[in-house]
Amino acid sequence: MLTRKLGPFSVSVLGLGCMSLSHAYGVPPAPETAGRVLLRALDLGHTFFDTAALYGFGVNETLLGEVLSHRRDEFVLASKCGLSRGPDGKREIDGRPEVLKATCEESLRRLRTDVIDLYYLHRWDKRIPVEESVGALSDLVAEGKIRAIGLSEVSATTLRKAFSVHPIAALQTEYSLWTRNPEIAVLDACRELGVTFVAFSPLARGYLTGTLRDVSTLDAKDIRRAMPRFEPETYAANLRLLDGLAGIAREQGGTMGQVALAWVLSRGEHVVAIPGTTRLDHLEENAGAADLALATDAIARLDALFAPAAVHGPRYSAATQAEIDTEQFP
Numbered sequence: 490m491l492t493r494k495l496g497p498f499s500v501s502v503l504g505l506g507c508m509s510l511s512h513a514y515g516v517p518p519a520p521e522t523a524g525r526v527l528l529r530a531l532d533l534g535h536t537f538f539d540t541a542a543l544y545g546f547g548v549n550e551t552l553l554g555e556v557l558s559h560r561r562d563e564f565v566l567a568s569k570c571g572l573s574r575g576p577d578g579k580r581e582i583d584g585r586p587e588v589l590k591a592t593c594e595e596s597l598r599r600l601r602t603d604v605i606d607l608y609y610l611h612r613w614d615k616r617i618p619v620e621e622s623v624g625a626l627s628d629l630v631a632e633g634k635i636r637a638i639g640l641s642e643v644s645a646t647t648l649r650k651a652f653s654v655h656p657i658a659a660l661q662t663e664y665s666l667w668t669r670n671p672e673i674a675v676l677d678a679c680r681e682l683g684v685t686f687v688a689f690s691p692l693a694r695g696y697l698t699g700t701l702r703d704v705s706t707l708d709a710k711d712i713r714r715a716m717p718r719f720e721p722e723t724y725a726a727n728l729r730l731l732d733g734l735a736g737i738a739r740e741q742g743g744t745m746g747q748v749a750l751a752w753v754l755s756r757g758e759h760v761v762a763i764p765g766t767t768r769l770d771h772l773e774e775n776a777g778a779a780d781l782a783l784a785t786d787a788i789a790r791l792d793a794l795f796a797p798a799a800v801h802g803p804r805y806s807a808a809t810q811a812e813i814d815t816e817q818f819p
């Protein structure tokens with residue numbers, strides 16, 4: 490698979506987002522199935538695996554440790570801290586230096602490794618200057634526990650503040666045809682600073698593949714149920730945009746999902762994407778997007794078709810939006 494530079498590493502243009510193997514979209518697959526997906530991903534040429542302490546509150550990191558640690562030298566391992574299980578057992582943002590350092594020790598143990606290649610601050614804890622949290626991560630670099638620092642869901646302003654403390658190798662934020670917010674400022678700031686932009690949920694959590702037609706079929710615990718764009722009426726309005734994507738996909742010789750991924754990769758040499766899947770057939774289909782070069786005019790038509798004003802509904806609920814720091818289109 491083609492590679493791009495990320496900090497001191499070279500990574501496959503498509504990494505594997507591992508979240509849904511343990512968490513998020515309803516009942517996760519059995520560990521044996523999840524293990525097969527991880528190993529097949531390596532065999533297909535994915536050399537960039539994305540997990541977090543949050544995913545299943547450690548279960549996802551444990552899975553990667555069990556399945557992949559014997560092939561540790563074949564991939565760049567990314568995990569995240571600062572958003573995990575709090576003392577009351579619930580999900581909590583906590584960017585205090587001592588908490589980040591303690592989470593890193595737990596992650597290293599679960600991942601069965603001596604060093605995490607890329608360690609992200611999963612959320613900036615707005616009670617704490619980002620410089621302090623990044624300072625803690627720079628201590629971890631100095632101690633050899635992590636190799637590079639990343640940030641997730643931050644604005645260009647916060648990226649620059651963090652960068653003044655320590656070089657930032659990657660910034661991870663949702664980016665797809667459906668969610669264009671990074672185009673306001675973050676993509677440019679990353680290009681200028683030499684930071685790799687990692688597009689998460691590049692398939693818009695399944696929407697852009699065209700296979701999720703009826704959101705009433707989503708499991709009761711599926712996190713998409715709490716997202717405004719997945720409310721039935723809003724989703725139905727967004728489904729109408731997919732006819733145009735289907736037409737462009739036919740013409741470009743790919744599936745809708747492959748075109749959506751190729752569009753993300755077309756945004757710049759400093760961009761990589763981390764789609765997630767629980768299925769081997771989807772994994773193989775998605776990997777094919779790395780070789781799909783879209784025609785320039787097809788890219789322009791996709792840009793226009795999914796212009797931010799054409800998309801219905803906000804990306805997150807007000808409460809979730811308050812947790813993040815990214816610029817957003819009105």
Ligand SMILES: NC(=O)c1ccc[n+]([C@@H]2O[C@H](COP(=O)([O-])OP(=O)(O)OC[C@H]3O[C@@H](n4cnc5c(N)ncnc54)[C@H](OP(=O)(O)O)[C@@H]3O)[C@@H](O)[C@H]2O)c1
Nearest residue numbers: 506507508689690691692693694695698764765766767771
């Ligand atoms: N930093 C953050 O705050 C943050 C937040 C969210 C996600 N992430 C990262 O980004 C990664 C990817 O995000 P994601 O999983 O939300 O988004 P995604 O890749 O946009 O979408 C995943 C969804 O699309 C479906 N899908 C994937 N390939 C498909 C195909 N070829 N055909 C039909 N359906 C397909 C999956 O179902 P199947 O399982 O059935 O294929 C799943 O429901 C995560 O694993 C995580 O590492 C980070």
